[in-house]
Amino acid sequence: MEDEDCPDLVPIDAVGSEETESSPGGKIPVTIITGYLGAGKTTLLNYILTEQHNKRIAVILNEFGEGSALEKSLAISQGGELYEEWLELRNGCLCCSVKDSGVKAIENLMQRRGKFDYILLETTGLADPGAVASMFWVDSELGSDIYLDGIVSVVDAKHGLQHLTEVKPEGLVNEACRQVALADLVIINKTDLVSEEELNKVRTSVRSINGLVKILETQRSRVDLSNVLDLHAFDSLSGISLQKKFEQMKTTHAHLDKGIITVTFEVPGNIKEENLNLFIQNLLWEKNIKDKTGCTMDVIRLKGLVSIQGKSHQVIVQGVHELYDLEETAVEWKEDEKRTNRLVLIGRNLDKETIKEVFIATVTEKQGNG
Numbered sequence: 001m002e003d004e005d006c007p008d009l010v011p012i013d014a015v016g017s018e019e020t021e022s023s024p025g026g027k028i029p030v031t032i033i034t035g036y037l038g039a040g041k042t043t044l045l046n047y048i049l050t051e052q053h054n055k056r057i058a059v060i061l062n063e064f065g066e067g068s069a070l071e072k073s074l075a076i077s078q079g080g081e082l083y084e085e086w087l088e089l090r091n092g093c094l095c096c097s098v099k100d101s102g103v104k105a106i107e108n109l110m111q112r113r114g115k116f117d118y119i120l121l122e123t124t125g126l127a128d129p130g131a132v133a134s135m136f137w138v139d140s141e142l143g144s145d146i147y148l149d150g151i152v153s154v155v156d157a158k159h160g161l162q163h164l165t166e167v168k169p170e171g172l173v174n175e176a177c178r179q180v181a182l183a184d185l186v187i188i189n190k191t192d193l194v195s196e197e198e199l200n201k202v203r204t205s206v207r208s209i210n211g212l213v214k215i216l217e218t219q220r221s222r223v224d225l226s227n228v229l230d231l232h233a234f235d236s237l238s239g240i241s242l243q244k245k246f247e248q249m250k251t252t253h254a255h256l257d258k259g260i261i262t263v264t265f266e267v268p269g270n271i272k273e274e275n276l277n278l279f280i281q282n283l284l285w286e287k288n289i290k291d292k293t294g295c296t297m298d299v300i301r302l303k304g305l306v307s308i309q310g311k312s313h314q315v316i317v318q319g320v321h322e323l324y325d326l327e328e329t330a331v332e333w334k335e336d337e338k339r340t341n342r343l344v345l346i347g348r349n350l351d352k353e354t355i356k357e358v359f360i361a362t363v364t365e366k367q368g369n370g
């Protein structure tokens with residue numbers, strides 16, 4: 001069994017000398033809350049801020065949007081002014097509302113280290129959560145204090161289907177779809193406003209975009225916090241749950257439009273790390289892998305469990321847009337176990353046969369001695 005309480009390993013020089021009462025040397029998890037305009041993100045965060053849960057959560061509300069969301073946060077800020085200072089709430093949480101990307105707010109928040117154990121960050125309804133997520137990966141200064149735990153996307157049960165199926169001008173990705181594609185958890189909210197049949201359609205649509213995502217259904221964004229926090233979606237702890245998902249995953253339904261879909265494939269054997277890097281870089285950086293009609297495959301999210309030559313443990317692959325990394329998991333290949341590589345890609349113009357062929361060609365290709 002995995003010891004979930006085991007602190008993440010951090011480089012020694014990353015452990016600051018400042019007061020870190022909560023978890024010495026430990027990084028603070030950040031969960032990104034996305035979702036289309038009006039889906040219920042702020043409602044979710046307000047719910048978390050007002051519930052008793054014995055957790056000290058710092059919440060960064062994005063108040064770029066107008067109307068009801070603003071009013072809600074005004075209610076929380078009590079003073080009647082838009083809050084740009086950190087406010088300590090009765091249940092031990094901290095709250096701040098910001099107008100920009102929120103990264104500034106996180107930097108500002110880190111000065112209050114020791115007062116909270118978790119950060120929830122709301123993005124604007126139209127934001128690309130991948131861009132926000134990327135900042136935690138590439139910003140090493142932020143990265144030594146915090147880590148990305150997961151991406152949660154709130155979907156409006158009433159209008160979600162319309163948002164998800166809206167066709168954008170050529171070349172543009174529908175933001176609502178992108179948010180679902182990147183999510184580790186989708187909360188279908190406002191179920192009070194729809195029939196069971198409508199709800200089914202939304203669920204099916206979410207599932208067809210993202211075959212891996214966990215789906216919850218709520219009213220007023222009332223969720224069990226344990227389903228939202230500590231998902232460990234981006235670290236090696238998620239290797240075990242990823243393996244379970246592979247087993248449960250059904251093949252994706254054929255999509256009529258050129259929307260975002262999930263494809264998954266498996267190739268048995270051991271692969272070389274450099275060949276895997278080459279494959280991923282062709283896909284994410286060079287973007288030179290095309291489908292049968294000549295369209296470039298556009299991968300938004302990538303996950304995989306692979307078997308690398310010379311490594312005794314399964315390796316997890318994580319990608320968001322152009323960024324990716326490989327990390328050895330705690331799961332060891334057993335001696336009599338068939339070594340295999342399983343990948344999941346979420347994106348556009350993905351064609352399973354072609355991508356699998358390219359993978360096989362790339363990873364089995366003999367590399368020169370140099």
Ligand SMILES: Nc1nc2c(ncn2[C@@H]2O[C@H](COP(=O)(O)OP(=O)(O)OP(=O)(O)O)[C@@H](O)[C@H]2O)c(=O)[nH]1
Nearest residue numbers: 037038039040041042043065068069125190219220
């Ligand atoms: N009927 C119904 N209304 C809801 C539910 N959840 C939230 N709402 C309402 O939907 C509206 C939008 O909710 P918000 O939480 O502000 O949505 P948001 O995603 O933060 O919106 P933006 O920040 O503007 O993108 C508010 O008026 C909420 O009261 C629900 O489950 N059912």
Ligand SMILES: [Zn+2]
Nearest residue numbers: 041042062069
């Ligand atoms: Zn909001």
